[in-house]
Structures are given as structure tokens and as C-alpha cells.
Amino acid sequence: MTAALRSFYDDFTRTFGNVLFAVCLLLAWGLMTLAGVIVDQGKDPAEYFSMYAPPLARLILRLGIDNIYHAPYYVGMIGLILLSLAVCTFKRVIPARLPALRPVAVERIPLNATIRVRGDEADVRSRVERFFTKRGWLVRKREFGGTEWTFADKYNWARRGVLVAHIGFTIIAAGTTVYWASGFSGETPVVVGQTIDVPHRRATLRLNDFKFKIQPIMTKSGMVYQPIDYVSYVTVTGADGIPHERTIRVNHPIDIGGSLFYQSSYGFALRFLVSHTGTRDAALSDKVYEVGESITLPGSGRQIQIDQFVPTVDRQTGTPSSDPRINNPAVALEAVQNGETAGAALVPIGTWIDVGDGWRITPVKYVMVSGLQYRYDPGVPLVGIGAFVLLAGLVISFYFLPARLYVRLRHAELSPGFTDVELAATTVKGYDIFETQFNELVAELQRTFNPPDEGPERLKFAEVT
Amino acid sequence: MQTAIGSGHMPLDEVLLVIAIGAYTIGALALIVYFFSREEWLAHLGIPLALAGCAAQFAQLAARFEITHVWPLLNLYGSLSLFSAVSVGIFIYFAFRYRLWFAGGFVLALAALFLAYGSTWNEGVMPPVPSLQSYWAKIHVPLVVSSYAAFMVAFVMAALFLVKYYFERGLEGNRFSVSRMMAVAGAENVRSTYDYQIAQMAMPDAGISSPAVVTKMDTPNIAQAAAQGNAAAAWMNAMPSLAQMDVLIYRIVAVGLPLLTLGIITGAMWAHESWGAYWQWDPKETAALFSWIVYAIYMHLHTRAQWRGVRSAWISLVGFLSIMFCYFGVNLWISGLHSYKV
Ligand code: HEM
Numbered sequence: 001m002t003a004a005l006r007s008f009y010d011d012f013t014r015t016f017g018n019v020l021f022a023v024c025l026l027l028a029w030g031l032m033t034l035a036g037v038i039v040d041q042g043k044d045p046a047e048y049f050s051m052y053a054p055p056l057a058r059l060i061l062r063l064g065i066d067n068i069y070h071a072p073y074y075v076g077m078i079g080l081i082l083l084s085l086a087v088c089t090f091k092r093v094i095p096a097r098l099p100a101l102r103p104v105a106v107e108r109i110p111l112n113a114t115i116r117v118r119g120d121e122a123d124v125r126s127r128v129e130r131f132f133t134k135r136g137w138l139v140r141k142r143e144f145g146g147t148e149w150t151f152a153d154k155y156n157w158a159r160r161g162v163l164v165a166h167i168g169f170t171i172i173a174a175g176t177t178v179y180w181a182s183g184f185s186g187e188t189p190v191v192v193g194q195t196i197d198v199p200h201r202r203a204t205l206r207l208n209d210f211k212f213k214i215q216p217i218m219t220k221s222g223m224v225y226q227p228i229d230y231v232s233y234v235t236v237t238g239a240d241g242i243p244h245e246r247t248i249r250v251n252h253p254i255d256i257g258g259s260l261f262y263q264s265s266y267g268f269a270l271r272f273l274v275s276h277t278g279t280r281d282a283a284l285s286d287k288v289y290e291v292g293e294s295i296t297l298p299g300s301g302r303q304i305q306i307d308q309f310v311p312t313v314d315r316q317t318g319t320p321s322s323d324p325r326i327n328n329p330a331v332a333l334e335a336v337q338n339g340e341t342a343g344a345a346l347v348p349i350g351t352w353i354d355v356g357d358g359w360r361i362t363p364v365k366y367v368m369v370s371g372l373q374y375r376y377d378p379g380v381p382l383v384g385i386g387a388f389v390l391l392a393g394l395v396i397s398f399y400f401l402p403a404r405l406y407v408r409l410r411h412a413e414l415s416p417g418f419t420d421v422e423l424a425a426t427t428v429k430g431y432d433i434f435e436t437q438f439n440e441l442v443a444e445l446q447r448t449f450n451p452p453d454e455g456p457e458r459l460k461f462a463e464v465t
Numbered sequence: 466m467q468t469a470i471g472s473g474h475m476p477l478d479e480v481l482l483v484i485a486i487g488a489y490t491i492g493a494l495a496l497i498v499y500f501f502s503r504e505e506w507l508a509h510l511g512i513p514l515a516l517a518g519c520a521a522q523f524a525q526l527a528a529r530f531e532i533t534h535v536w537p538l539l540n541l542y543g544s545l546s547l548f549s550a551v552s553v554g555i556f557i558y559f560a561f562r563y564r565l566w567f568a569g570g571f572v573l574a575l576a577a578l579f580l581a582y583g584s585t586w587n588e589g590v591m592p593p594v595p596s597l598q599s600y601w602a603k604i605h606v607p608l609v610v611s612s613y614a615a616f617m618v619a620f621v622m623a624a625l626f627l628v629k630y631y632f633e634r635g636l637e638g639n640r641f642s643v644s645r646m647m648a649v650a651g652a653e654n655v656r657s658t659y660d661y662q663i664a665q666m667a668m669p670d671a672g673i674s675s676p677a678v679v680t681k682m683d684t685p686n687i688a689q690a691a692a693q694g695n696a697a698a699a700w701m702n703a704m705p706s707l708a709q710m711d712v713l714i715y716r717i718v719a720v721g722l723p724l725l726t727l728g729i730i731t732g733a734m735w736a737h738e739s740w741g742a743y744w745q746w747d748p749k750e751t752a753a754l755f756s757w758i759v760y761a762i763y764m765h766l767h768t769r770a771q772w773r774g775v776r777s778a779w780i781s782l783v784g785f786l787s788i789m790f791c792y793f794g795v796n797l798w799i800s801g802l803h804s805y806k807v
Contacts, residue, residue, distance in 0.1 A: 023765050030758035034787075037752045037795070069746045176744075185742065219588035227594050250595035251739045262741035263595075373741040383743065387730040394726055397764075398719035430770055432708040433715065436563065 016087035025081045032077060036068040082173055085166050093163050101151045103144045104406050109424035110431045113442040116418050117449040121409050124419040124449075125150065128407060131448060137405065150407040158400030159428060165393025171386030178379030185375035190232075191269050191288050192368045199374060201257040202239040209233040210368040212266055214325050225324050230263050232370040248372065258376055265371030267291060268309035270331055273352075273362040288367055294336070300357045301338060308332040309366060313348060320346070331363045403427040403434055405441075421445070476532060481525035482546070482584055488518030489553070489577035497570030501700055508566050515553055515560075515573055522550035522580070533590045538606040539597050541796060545583025547607060548792075549576035552614035555720065559618065563713060567704055571621045601735035609728035609753070613788050615721030616760075619714050620785035623778040626710040629684065629701045630775050636686035636698070683707050711773050714781050722760045729753055752791035759784040 015021050039060055040051070048057040048066060064071040106112050117124050128150060129139050137152035190196055195206040213229040232248040236256055246254045253262040268291060274284035276297075284295055294303040310320040312327045320330075329349045335342040335356070347353045352362040405425050412418040423442065427434045475483075492514030499507035526546060529537040537543040556572040559565050593602070682688060683706050690698035704710065732750070733743035744750060763780045766772035 019765055019769060023762050026758055026762050026765070030755050030762070033751050033755045033758065036746065037748050037755060037790075041746065069751070215592060217589075217591055219591065221588060224588075224591070226591055228592055230595055251599040251601075253738065253741065260741065262739070264741060375741045377742070380737065380743065384734070387726075387733070391723060391726050391730065394723045398723065429768070430773070432712045432773075435709065435712070 013087055013091050016084045017091040019088070022081070022084045022088060025077065025084055029074075029077050029081060032068055032074050035065055039065050039068070041069070042067055078173065082170060085169065089163060089166050093166065096159065098153070098156065098159070098402070098404070101140060101142050101149070103147065103149055103408075104424060106406060106408060106422045106424040109406070109426060111426070111434060111438045112422070112424040113438075114423070115421045115442065115446055115449060116412055116415060117421055118418055120417075121411060121419050124421060125409055127449065128409070128421060128445075131445060132405070132407075147408065150405075150409075152405040152407065153402070154404075155400040155402045157402075158396050159402050161393050161396030161398075161400065163393070164396055165390055168386050168388070168390025168393050171389055172383050173386075175379035175382030175384075175386055178382060179377045183375070183377040183379060185373070185377070187264060187371060187373045189267065189290065189369045189371050191290075192370075198236075198256050198259065200376065201259055203256050204237045205256070205261070205372075206235045206237075207232055207370055208235060208245075210266060210370040212368075216323070216325075223322075225322070227324075230266055230370075232263055232372065248370075256374075258378075259374050260376075262373040262375070263370070264373040267369040267371060268311075269367045269369050270306060270309065271364045271367065273364050275360050275362075277358040290369060295361070297355065297357070297359050300359065302342070302356065302359075303336045304355055304361060305334045305336055306331060307334050307344070310346065313346065318346070326366075329366055331366075333361070401427050401429060401433065403437075421449070476528075478525045478529035478532060479584075479587075481521045481528055482580070485518045485521040485525060485550075486577050486580050486584075488514045488521060489549075489573045489580065492518060493570045493573035493577060495570070496566060496573060500567050500570055501696075503700070503703065511569055511573070512560075512566060515557060515569060518573070518576070519550055519553040519557060522546060522553070526550070535590060535592055536602055538610065539593050539602060540588070540591065541586040542583050542588070544606060544610050545579050545586070547610045548614050548617075549580040549583070550614075551607075551611045552576055552579075552617045555611075555615050555717070556618045556621075559713065559717060563705075565622075565705075565713070567700075568621055568625055571625070572618060575617060575621065596739050599735060599739060601731060601738065605728060605731040605735050608724055608731055612721045612724035612728050613792055615717055615724060616756075616781075616785050616788045619717040619721060619781050622710060622714045622717060623781040623785075625704065626707060626714065626778040627775065627782070629687070629704055629710070630707055630778070632697070632701055633684040633687050633707075636690055707774060711777060714778060715767055715773075718760055718763060718781060718784070722757070722764065725753065725757055725760065729757060749791065749795045752787070752795045756784060756787040756791050759787050 040047070043066060045057075045061055045066075048060050051057070052060065060066055064073075068074050117127075119127070125148070129141075132139050132150075132152040137154050138156065140151045140153075142149050142151065184200060186199060188196060188199070190205070190207040192207050192210055195204050197203075198205055210233070211229075211231050212227065215226050215228050217224050217226050230250055234246050234248060234254075235243045236246055236254070237243045238257065248254050248261055248263045250263045253260040255261075269288045270291075271288055272285060272295065274281045274295060274297075281298075284297075289295065289306050291306050291309050294305045296303050308320075308331070310330045310332060311325060312321045312323040313319070313330045314321040315328060320332075330346050331349065332344065332346050333353070333355075334344040342356075345353055347361070347363055349363050349366060352360050354360050403425055404427070405423060408422045410420045410422060412420045423445070425431075425434055425438045425441075492511045495507045495514065496511035498504070499511060526537050526543070529543070538547055552572060553576050556565070556569065560569055684702070687698045687702050691702035705713065729750075732753075736745060736750075737743040759780065763777060763784060766780065767777050
């Protein structure tokens with residue numbers, strides 16, 4: 001049993017610790033994400049049938065692609081990625097060590113060069129050391145079988161960049177989990193004059209007023225009505241009973257006991273005078289109706305549905321204008337009898353319409369509705385920290401390349417008074433990535449140790465080569 | 466109050482835009498002909514034009530801001546303008562650092578195209594909608610657009626890589642297998658089969674005249690055909706080695722990915738302030754996440770030697786397609802919180 005468990009554990013860690021397996025998981029995650037971009041999310045099932053062929057629409061609904069980002073398999077995939085990341089981190093990333101300081105066959109390493117320098121070995125060695133130390137390399141010396149080697153390392157610490165990036169990703173995941181576990185959010189429409197209880201908080205919020213500003217702009221392709229500002233003027237009263245006047249604007253939420261309240265949308269509600277054979281129906285007339293609601297006329301089996309608030313009716317044509325500013329408002333009403341539309345009309349505010357059986361409806365005034373969104377998300381700080389840790393990991397991994405130079409000095413046999421500096425470089429990301437820097441380093445060594453203005457020496461050097 | 470766009474003579478920003486498009490177009494032509502002909506004077510013409518076009522573009526954005534007092538990056542016109550300016554800027558840096566002017570014509574041509582397309586979205590002066598009235602617009606948009614720009618430069622390099630790679634394969638017949646060679650390129654221990662020696666032969670006396678010269682030769686068939694006078698092979702032979710082009714793509718993606726990450730992070734911070742949630746699964750966000758995943762895949766595969774080269778180049782190509790989808794596809798075809806066209 002333990003052997004079987006052991007072998008299962010080995011298989012599991014081998015698979016989940018494999019970068020290619022991780023890439024497959026990332027790919028699956030990517031494709032699911034893309035599916036959610038292409039297929040509109042959160043629509044009514046009927047809309048998918050109108051957008052796609054029936055078999056495709058059925059597939060979308062059956063596989064939950066209409067709400068893919070909350071589908072168990074999507075969340076599960078992220079879970080698998082985290083699992084793989086953890087296994088990989090503990091199995092490969094953390095245990096990874098740089099190779100020990102050992103002699104190498106310099107000429108067998110693709111990035112290698114030899115520079116002939118005037119001076120004896122000891123002198124050249126100290127100059128080489130100074131050269132690398134000055135440029136931020138960590139220089140260490142070791143002797144092997146009578147030959148002294150110099151090893152220079154740079155950005156050794158940056159091997160941990162991968163670890164940092166992976167930890168960052170994990171912290172983000174942890175932050176989003178905190179929200180799932182203990183956060184909440186929602187949207188609440190508030191009518192001007194209305195007071196609501198702040199969800200999950202011992203506080204109330206009263207909407208005193210709502211204002212919006214829309215600017216007409218003549219563009220090259222015609223008139224555009226550009227929204228400029230939405231503001232809710234509210235009074236917040238907390239557990240201490242002290243009212244505070246606040247304003248909520250887009251991009252400027254307010255904080256109520258840790259929950260943030262955002263300006264998200266606006267709309268209109270309506271007050272009607274509803275009368276039957278000349279008598280005001282108090283119950284129906286005292287209510288504020290939002291667009292989409294209906295007025296049920298008692299005893300008639302008839303409902304008057306409030307289809308739309310039209311801010312501006314064109315005075316010439318009598319039809320709704322595209323101007324969203326309020327200037328000659330009206331309301332589109334629809335009479336529904338036993339589920340069937342019995343008639344529809346655009347009724348200007350302040351005018352009345354007979355809807356049958358002695359009923360008369362007058363839209364008296366419109367009232368602004370502010371769409372407020374609230375959210376309590378204790379995971380935000382974690383997500384923020386994780387994001388910056390992830391970013392730091394990316395920067396470390398991409399811009400600080402851990403590299404090692406192996407330097408061996410040899411007396412130049414054919415050139416008395418000269419020493420050959422043999423140099424090879426390795427990095428944690430192969431050789432090609434370091435080729436340019438290596439060439440530059442060698443060129444700089446060359447310039448420093450054999451300055452071009454030392455004409456005679458170069459000549460001599462050239463002769464012996 | 467009704468705001469109308471000015472009429473009569475052309476505003477300064479549009480003049481600068483025309484100058485930029487002109488500089489890029491002529492510069493692109495010069496550098497593309499340089500690419501084929503190796504006539505040095507063409508490079509000397511194309512490089513200043515690239516610099517001038519890029520400078521004109523930044524001046525254009527500044528002028529537009531000055532004239533309109535509206536942050537100029539909030540619609541496709543402005544963001545495409547920044548996109549092409551930054552892509553040329555990033556390219557200029559890499560071109561000076563790694564001698565990439567041979568690819569300049571293609572980058573400039575794309576920049577001119579995107580800029581010209583962007584100018585068709587110029588609807589005049591529009592104050593931003595409330596959600597865009599935030600200092601985050603000044604941080605988030607330039608970061609995201611710059612990441613797209615970096616990916617575009619990487620895309621051009623990847624496309625050139627693939628042209629050279631498949632040209633080499635086309636030439637190889639049964640003589641030599643470049644795919645085998647690229648596979649070998651992965652196995653670090655057999656690297657010495659490469660012709661790195663050129664670097665060392667050049668070194669002892671002559672010094673290294675050009676530290677950025679590319680010394681590895683991994684397209685022997687192209688080199689041979691070039692020596693025999695094949696013109697196409699000659700210009701491909703003048704490009705850096707495949708291995709170095711692979712490194713260049715990696716370096717440019719390594720500019721783009723942190724920028725995209727920071728762009729997504731700042732976008733989330735803005736959304737947290739504006740929409741009430743740092744992540745809404747809005748199509749723009751998810752499309753950017755998809756691109757981010759593609760480049761994360763690129764980076765992971767690039768750590769494996771056998772995945773460097775042609776496979777990585779293909780992935781970076783796919784990455785850029787996904788960026789284009791995120792940039793245009795989502796803005797133009799998919800409605801969501803982020804559909805800012807004009
Ligand atoms: C499925 C989960 C993941 C696993 C198993 C995994 C594994 C690895 C491994 C083993 C490496 C080092 C490869 C090497 O140098 O030999 C690596 C590199 C890296 N990983 Fe991950 N990774 C995962 C997900 C992620 C995610 C989600 C990110 C977020 C960006 C990420 C960012 C990085 C970075 C930046 C590098 C360094 C790449 C380079 O230096 O070129 N990884 N990963």
C-alpha cells in the first residue's frame with residue numbers, strides 16, 4: 001500500500017512539477033478565458049438561441065459557457081494551476097542550486113574568449129579581479145591541481161525571481177478567495193427621497209438628490225450626447241446616529257463601515273395620478289414606479305406597464321428624440337390584457353390618458369433613481385500586494401540574468417611577459433541570451449588591458465599571433 | 466452649451482500627424498529598400514525619418530492635449546497614435562542597441578498603417594465620459610498601449626525569424642536539417658558544433674570592432690546560397706542568426722509582459738475605484754488576460770531550450786494576434802464596459 005502510495009506520489013509530483021504540464025494547464029485556462037470573451041456572458045438562454053444555431057446554443061448552455069468564469073471547471077482549472085505551481089516550486093524552483101565552483105573546459109563552452117595581456121600571472125589576476133569587481137561581479141578564487149581559477153558571479157540572487165513571481169500569483173489567488181469567503185457586493189437603486197438600510201452594516205443611506213450632466217457635441221459623424229457627470233447627494237447615518245452629508249461620483253466612491261459605495265448608473269421612476277371614474281385611487285397614486293414595473297388596475301384584468309421613460313419628445317414629430325437630456329419628457333405605456341398587448345402610447349408628463357373601463361392615468365412627475373453599487377472586499381490588499389510581488393518577480397526574472405564567468409590565466413608560452421586570460425560564460429538561460437553582453441565584456445576587457453593607443457605593444461602582440 | 470469642432474485650417478495636431486505618417490511611410494520605404502539592397506544611404510535616410518516621425522507623434526499628442534485639454538488617449542484615435550509612437554520608440558531603442566535597422570521598414574510600415582487607421586477615428590474634441598475622468602487614465606492607458614507596442618515589435622521580429630527559418634529549410638533539401646539544428650540548439654552540451662569561433666578569430670588583435678555583431682551562424686544553407694549570389698539569401702544572411710533573433714524576441718516580450726501586467730494591475734486599481742470591483746470579467750479584461758496567458762506560456766516554454774526558436778516565434782505571433790483581438794476585436798465587435806471607440 002505504502003509502495004503504491006509512494007509511486008502515486010512520485011507520479012503526481014513528476015507530472016505536476018513538469019513545466020510542460022503547467023503550460024498545458026495555462027493553455028486550457030487561456031482557451032476557456034477566450035471562450036468567455038467570444039460568447040457573451042450572463043445572457044438569457046433565449047438570447048443564445050437567437051445568436052447561435054440551436055445545437056451550438058444548447059452546447060453553450062449545457063457546458064455553462066454562458067457563465068464560464070464562475071463554472072466549476074474554470075475555477076477548478078485555476079486550482080490545478082496553483083497546485084502545479086506549488087509542486088513545481090517545492091520540487092524544482094526552491095531546490096535548484098547553482099553548480100559548484102569547479103574547473104571547466106573553457107574551450108568547450110560556446111561563450112569563450114582568450115585575451116593576451118602584458119604582465120605576469122599574479123599581476124594580471126589582480127587586475128582581472130579588480131575589473132570584474134568594479135562591474136558588480138562577485139569574484140571568488142579557487143585552486144585546483146595547482147591551477148588557480150577565478151569565478152565571477154552576477155545576479156545570483158535573481159534566480160529567485162521565478163519564486164517571487166509564483167508567490168505573487170499565489171497571493172493574488174489567495175486574495176480573491178478571501179472575497180469569496182467573506183466579501184459581498186450588490187447593486188441597489190435608490191429613488192430620490194428614499195432611505196435604505198446599508199446592507200450588512202448598521203447604517204442608513206438617504207438619497208437627497210441626484211444630478212447628471214450631458215453635453216451635446218457635434219462630431220464629424222454627427223451629434224453625440226456625451227455624459228459628463230453623475231452625482232448622488234446622500235446622507236449617511238451610522239450606528240452613532242450622526243448624519244453625514246456625502247457625495248458619490250463615478251470614480252469617487254464613499255466608504256461606509258468598510259463597504260464601498262459606487263455611482264454606477266442612473267434611471268427614472270414615475271409618480272402617477274391613477275383615477276377611476278374621476279376618483280383618485282390613493283393606493284396606486286401614492287407609489288413610485290420604476291421603469292419596467294406595472295400598474296395593476298383592480299377589477300379590470302388589465303395592467304399598465306411602464307415601458308420606458310423618454311427624456312425628450314420631439315415637439316415637431318411627437319416621437320422620442322435621441323437627446324437624453326430632460327426637455328419635454330414623456331412615458332411610454334403599454335396596456336396588457338391577459339398577457340396580450342392591448343395598446344401602447346407615449347404620454348407626456350402632465351397629460352392624461354384613458355386606459356378603459358373608466359380608468360385614467362396621468363404621469364404626474366418623474367423622479368431620479370441613482371444606481372448605487374456596493375462592495376465589501378477584504379481581499380483587496382492581498383490582491384494588490386500579490387500583483388506587485390508578481391510584477392517584481394517578472395522584472396527580476398527578465399532583467400537580471402544570473403551568469404557565471406570562469407577565468408583561467410595561463411602564461412603565454414610564445415610571448416614572454418604576456419599572460420593569456422581565458423574566459424568562459426554560462427547563464428541559467430543558456431548561452432545565446434548572453435552572447436551580446438559577453439562580446440561587450442570581452443571587448444571592454446580588451447580595451448582596458450590592451451588600450452589601442454599602446455601602439456608598440458599591440459604591434460608586438462600582432463607579430464607573435 | 467454646444468461644442469463644435471473647429472473648421473477652416475488644419476489644427477496643429479493634425480498637421481503633426483500628417484508629418485508623422487509621411488515620415489513613417491518614406492522611412493519605411495527607405496528601410497525596406499535598404500533591407501533588400503544594403504545601400505547604406507537608405508539606412509541613413511530611414512533612421513532620421515523614424516526618429517522624426519516618432520518625435521512628431523509625441524508632439525502631436527502633446528499638441529492635442531494642449532488644444533483640447535482632454536487627455537488624448539481615451540479613444541481609438543489617441544490610443545492608436547500612442548501605440549504607433551511607442552512601437553517606433555521601442556524599436557528605435559532596440560535598433561540602436563542591437564543593430565536591428567534591417568527590420569525597421571516593417572515596423573515603420575505597420576506604425577504608419579495603424580496611425581492612418583487611427584486617424585479615421587478622429588471625431589474631433591470629446592470630453593471623456595465620467596468613468597474615464599480619472600488620473601488612472603493617465604497611467605493605465607499608456608502602460609497597456611506600450612505593452613501592445615512592444616508586442617508589435619516582437620511580432621515583426623518573429624515574422625522575420627520565421628521567414629528566415631523557413632527559407633533555410635526550403636534551401637536545405639536533403640543536405641542539412643535546420644530543424645535538427647534548432648533541436649540541437651536546445652541541447653546546451655552540443656553547442657560547440659556551432660560556429661562561435663568567428664568571434665574569437667576576430668578578437669585577439671583586431672579587437673572587437675562591433676560588440677553587437679552576431680557571431681553565431683545557424684543557417685548554413687542561406688550562407689552558402691548567399692555566397693553563390695542568391696539575392697534573397699544575401700539579405701537574410703545579413704540578419705542576425707536565428708538564435709540571436711530568438712533572443713531579441715524574448716527581450717522584447719520581456720519588455721511587453723511586465724508592461725501588460727502593470728497595465729492590467731493599474732486597470733484593476735482603476736476599476737476598483739470606478740466600477741466597484743477590481744475585476745469584472747468584462748470582455749476587455751478577459752481578452753487581456755488571454756493575451757497575458759499566451760505570453761506567460763511563451764515565457765515558460767522559452768525556459769526550455771528545445772522550445773526556443775521556431776516554436777517560440779510561433780507563440781509570439783499568436784500572442785500578437787491575441788493582442789490585436791484584445792485591442793480592436795473587443796473595442797469594435799464586442800460590447801462591454803470598455804468599448805471606447807470615439
Ligand atoms: C502552472 C503553474 C506554473 C508552474 C508549474 C510554473 C513553473 C515554472 C518553472 C519551473 C519555471 C522555471 C523554469 C526554469 O527556469 O527552468 C518558471 C518560470 C517562470 N514562471 Fe512559472 N509556473 C507556473 C505558473 C506561472 C504563472 C501563473 C506565472 C505568472 C506570471 C509564472 C511566472 C513565471 C516567470 C516570470 C518565470 C521566469 C521565466 C523566465 O525567466 O524567462 N509562472 N515557472
